[in-house]
Amino acid sequence: MNExxxxxxAKIGNEAGLDNxxxxxxxxxxxxxEGDYMDVVVPVIIMPDGECTDVLHDDIRDIxxxxxxxxxxxxxxxxKGFGNDPQRAVVYDMSLVVxxxxxxxxxxxxxxxxxxxxxxxxxxxxxxxxxxxxxxxxRIEVWxxxxxxxxxxxxxxxxxFKINYKLTRVQSPCH
Numbered sequence: 001m002n003e004x005x006x007x008x009x010a011k012i013g014n015e016a017g018l019d020n021x022x023x024x025x026x027x028x029x030x031x032x033x034e035g036d037y038m039d040v041v042v043p044v045i046i047m048p049d050g051e052c053t054d055v056l057h058d059d060i061r062d063i064x065x066x067x068x069x070x071x072x073x074x075x076x077x078x079x080k081g082f083g084n085d086p087q088r089a090v091v092y093d094m095s096l097v098v099x100x101x102x103x104x105x106x107x108x109x110x111x112x113x114x115x116x117x118x119x120x121x122x123x124x125x126x127x128x129x130x131x132x133x134x135x136x137x138x139r140i141e142v143w144x145x146x147x148x149x150x151x152x153x154x155x156x157x158x159x160x161f162k163i164n165y166k167l168t169r170v171q172s173p174c175h
Contacts, residue, residue, distance in 0.1 A: 001092050002026065004121055004128060004167055005067050008096070011117035016063060018104055024066035027055045040149035043068065043097075057099030057158065063110065068095040068146075077170065092167040097146060099160050107159040111135055118165050129168040136162045 002025060009023035027043035030052060034040045043066060044052040057064040070093045076086045096114055100107060115132050122130045136142055139160040143152050146162075154160060 001069070001167065001169075004125075004169075007121055007124065008067075008114075008117045009065070011120060012063075012065065012114055015113040015117065016105060016110060018062045020061055020104075021063040022061050022065075023063070024053075024055045026069055027066040028068075034149070040147065042150070043146055055097075057154075057160075061099075061101075062104035063098065063100040065096060065098040065114075068097065069093075070095060075168075088171045090169050090171070092169075094165050094167060096163040096165065097142065097160070098163070099154075099158060102157050102159055107137075107161065111137075111161060111163070114163055118163070121167070127170050129170070131166045131168075133164045133166065136164075 005025050009025070013021055013023055024045055027045055029041050030044050030046070031039050031041055043055050045055060045066070046052055055064070055066040073091045073093070075089050075091060077089050096118070098110065098114060100110055115135075118130050118132055122128050137159075139154060140152055142160050142162045143150075143154065
């Protein structure tokens with residue numbers, strides 16, 4: 001799945017045409033203590049040594065994004081063609097969270113670029129199927145779902161949206 005996320009990020013970076021972007025991989029939620037009594041949930045990239053990198057947008061970047069793995073499920077699908085043998089498939093229920101400066105790129109254009117990048121993965125790799133399900137443009141709702149317990153600090157000149165998508169990887173019938 002990480003290699004697919006890297007392909008999506010590379011396509012977004014190329015298509016956006018901006019030099020000042022940070023496109024993170026898969027972030028995980030972590031609970032942090034803020035103050036004496038308040039715990040907050042924030043998404044971070046967790047390194048193999050346990051160190052965490054924040055994925056929050058900063059004023060320096062034109063675009064910041066990260067992916068989230070919400071759940072992973074397994075299914076059996078019928079292959080098309082001779083024999084119609086059942087094949088095992090892994091379904092990754094994902095989100096792509098995107099921040100950006102309105103002065104750098106139109107958010108609707110960037111959303112289209114992101115959707116195309118997700119859909120294009122299936123064109124490159126026939127063992128992968130993609131399905132973009134929804135895009136949430138409600139900045140406050142997206143913030144609250146990603147940063148539980150933190151106040152909304154994003155100024156109007158910054159957009160924030162979340163694209164929900166599914167990646168299905170069909171496993172080879174030879175394995």
